[in-house]
Amino acid sequence: MFSLLPGLKNTLLPVSLLLFAVVSRVDAADAPQKLRVAYAAVTAAFSIPWIAKEAGIFQRHGLDVELVYIAAGSRAVQTLVGGSIDVAAIGGPAGVDAKLAGADTVYVAIPVNRVIVFTVAQPQIERVEDLRGKSIGVTRVGTVTDFFTRIFLRQNGLVPDRDVMIRQMGGLPETVAGLKAGLIEGGTFGFPAVLHARAAGFRVLVDYNTAGYRYPLSSVIVTQKLLRTREPAIRKFLEAHIEAVHRFKTDPAFTMSVIGKYTNTSDRAMLEETQRVYAEAFEKIPYPNVEDMKLGIAQVSETNPRAKGADPKDFIEPRLLREIEASGFVKKLYGEGK
Secondary structure: OOOOOHHHHHHHHHHHHHHHHHHHHHHHHHOOEEEEEEEOOOOHHHOHHHHHHHOOHHHHOOEEEEEEEOOOHHHHHHHHHHOOOOEEEEOOOHHHHHHHOOOOEEEEEEEEOOOOOEEEEOOOOOOHHHHOOOEEEEOOOOOHHHHHHHHHHHHOOOOEOOOEEEEEOOOHHHHHHHHHOOOOOEEEEOOOHHHHHHHOOOEEEEEHHHHOOOOOOEEEEEEHHHHHHOHHHHHHHHHHHHHHHHHHHHOHHHHHHHHHHHHOOOOHHHHHHHHHHHHHHOOOOOOOOHHHHHHHHHHHHOOOHHHOOOOHHHHEOOHHHHHHHHOOHHHHHOOOOO
16 A cells, blocks of 8 residues: 655645645635624714615625614713724714723714704794703713704703703604603704604704704724724725715615615605715715814813813824825725726
């Protein structure tokens, strides 16, 4: 019977181990990179990760993304800092508060920098003054809905938590449910929750978008540690985000189907209005910039003295998006510069 010479047998063993190591390394390089991504509200402002997931865009960019709903930006950022998620899509300055408290959070994108938020009320509330002695529901204290509700009340001569009680409802669906049940007289919402409230007969008291505020309504936050250790994955995530924004803007039917799925909405008129508003609002390249952060920092300074005089540049990192734009990725996506 044929048998290998002893010397040849000893040579083949390390060669086979080497080949196994090389193949394993190649397989690992080709394997999708896993990311856990949280979104902080069931609203169209955070729909881009939904689009990227449902359209297979994350997969095309070599990512295996698990989407997690964590109601309220403050809770999402706490979970990010704790390491249970990798990316947080939130509204407002919860990332600022966390950094001032010693966390290494950083804004790598601001997809929406305008305030597409509304305060609505029971039909019998005809004027802002009618809210005196009543209550308004927000998701949680410190969130976008809370901050702009307080601005609205102060601008109309009402003191929050004295003249009008601010009630934490937990999430946007819970705020709508509270209005319908008569537990609160007013509530502050984004899309498409405001459309549900309006369809149910509630009165829109204020549209904050008309005031021209610059504000991080929708933001993408990571930790500096993750950026250092997994920069290629974050770059892929941002490229996938940009591609998903393009899909949102150019494929209304698909966009409406995804928003309908995640928000449990089947009303076509509501979905069309939501897609129209956000197709205009989403930035092609969601640069985080100084102007967008100023009002958020001012919000934090109301309860955190360390925010007074803080430099907005310390909270943002636009480098990856600059590199993506310089690569020609965005122009190619939109068919520009040919």
